[in-house]
């Protein structure tokens with residue numbers, strides 16, 4: 109069908125629908141939280157979409173739509189932020205933050221193509237991904253879902269995700285799925301790192317920092333966008349017409365449908381006290397520009413009654429219905445794809461090809477933070493490796509949030525039904541290859557500080573809060589691990605690998621932290637190992653940066669992974685052995701202390717004194733940082749000395765990069781820019797392009813980077829995007845940077 113036919117068909121359907129059918133069509137309800145009887149009732153009413161249901165179950169209800177008046181198929185949505193991870197049979201990739209460490213949009217795109225194929229096999233059509241929130245306040249619970257702190261990197265990776273899910277340009281016929289970038293907009297920015305709370309940023313900040321990544325996913329053709337829970341300058345995003353219509357549609361050109369987040373419409377009433385009742389909330393959500401209402405069943409009666417009483421113009425409902433119907437038609441849901449599940453002849457879920465790509469991808473996501481005195485790679489003649497710590501053999505921690513362990517309902521008794529290589533599994537296999545002894549000292553203390561049913565540990569401030577209120581985790585621990593047993597197991601080891609971190613109870617919605625320190629029991633473990641004189645290699649498995657100053661200072665080497673998924677163990681072991689030369693970089697800065705947060709790199713200059721009186725300004729590790737076994741050197745940075753502000757061409761930047769070591773490796777070249785003087789204070793530097801550059805030992809390559817002219821623009825005080833003439837500085841490098849000035853005339 110071409111666009112003309114789609115429009116005609118959508119309008120034809122609309123003209124035949126009753127008001128209740130139209131209202132039902134723009135609703136999405138959770139089928140994980142409903143009786144079968146209710147599900148059938150909603151199908152009869154003509155519900156347009158459901159979430160959190162899959163496979164034959166989903167298909168059963170889809171088939172029932174053929175019995176309804178207009179036979180309009182359902183859109184099924186699923187949370188798929190790191191592969192189809194709510195299905196234990198599927199390919200589970202690193203979390204968003206983990207994927208971002210690769211600085212590799214091509215891999216991200218391929219991963220999402222795989223995710224699209226796998227959700228399609230489960231009869232689903234829409235993925236609530238990518239996550240475009242910026243992880244700038246690392247106390248926030250959902251940092252693991254983000255691509256880190258930088259708007260440019262987030263936009264590039266998110267656009268790659270959209271292409272992967274939907275297709276590049278046209279929606280892929282057989283297995284393209286609707287991408288749903290979220291949470292529109294600036295969701296990670298609430299004060300205090302508190303989830304879904306008050307975001308007090310100006311319109312200028314919205315336009316300058318938070319809207320540009322959305323522009324990229326819109327340009328990539330995303331078919332839907334999800335609004336956010338929070339209030340923006342006091343106004344709930346759900347009811348913000350400027351955000352959902354003026355900026356999103358008129359300025360950025362979005363043409364798909366807008367979906368609310370979970371019961372956002374109800375929250376206008378019961379949480380944000382913006383609406384006195386559901387009728388008011390229903391109207392506010394619709395006129396602001398939401399086209400599909402997620403998980404607010406009472407929207408149905410409220411919206412119908414508002415239209416019937418003349419308080420809401422039916423044209424608002426019609427407009428939303430049309431947008432939803434058009435996407436259904438574009439996807440071919442009325443045709444072949446309706447019987448998606450029945451069409452499956454051979455399962456591709458976690459098939460060899462998908463697993464291979466995941467393994468290759470995960471290999472690019474282990475960040476080497478420290479390597480003192482070339483501790484790594486481990487010597488080939490090593491005799492004994494001891495592995496300790498809570499995340500050494502802990503698949504839930506490795507998988508993190510938004511997997512079958514945590515959603516739609518938490519269930520830590522479930523098990524992966526495909527490959528899952530724990531860090532210990534990877535190291536054990538490596539030791540076998542090296543002919544070394546490997547010992548796992550099983551952790552019998554808390555991963556997080558939380559202990560179900562236990563009294564709180566007075567030495568551990570985090571447990572005071574957590575021990576009382578969470579009962580959804582299977583970990584049940586003693587107060588402290590048996591340190592003596594651990595030390596006994598380590599006896600005679602040439603190296604002790606301590607796998608530390610957090611677990612799914614410490615990441616996710618409503619899981620903000622006020623303290624980013626390692627839990628007490630883990631810190632004590634590290635200090636005991638150090639005191640015992642072991643060569644100490646620390647491996648972090650977390651959903652976010654922690655404050656690990658002691659670890660930085662005392663580890664002989666340190667690797668970090670953000671919830672790396674199925675292949676975390678083989679990727680870490682590969683880096684430990686040197687079979688993999690680490691090529692990941694940090695997409696997010698690590699603070700030295702929680703009191704420094706936020707420590708994102710692209711801050712404004714001008715802080716009196718430039719430090720706290722009791723803490724420095726600098727983060728522990730900054731955005732873009734990461735070590736390699738190779739050494740790289742840069743030379744010959746060239747770019748035009750003058751460019752015209754009216755030029756439409758990208759500024760081409762060339763640099764020679766040489767691998768001066770005798771080990772093949774990959775440099776991640778980064779380009780930053782600084783606007784020297786402008787009508788507003790601008791960040792000390794801003795990330796604007798990047799390239800992974802594989803180099804053989806001794807090899808030199810000339811690398812072309814590009815800086816699109818519009819990336820030089822600022823949003824001025826009159827809210828206009830303008831390029832101001834004058835000097836700019838470009839920095840290019842990977843840890844060490846060359847710089848050069850150019851003038852915009």
Ligand code: BGC
Pocket residue numbers: 187236290369370617
């Ligand atoms: C989250 C969304 C998610 C939705 C559906 C909400 O609570 O904020 O990110 O897509 O639930 O599960």
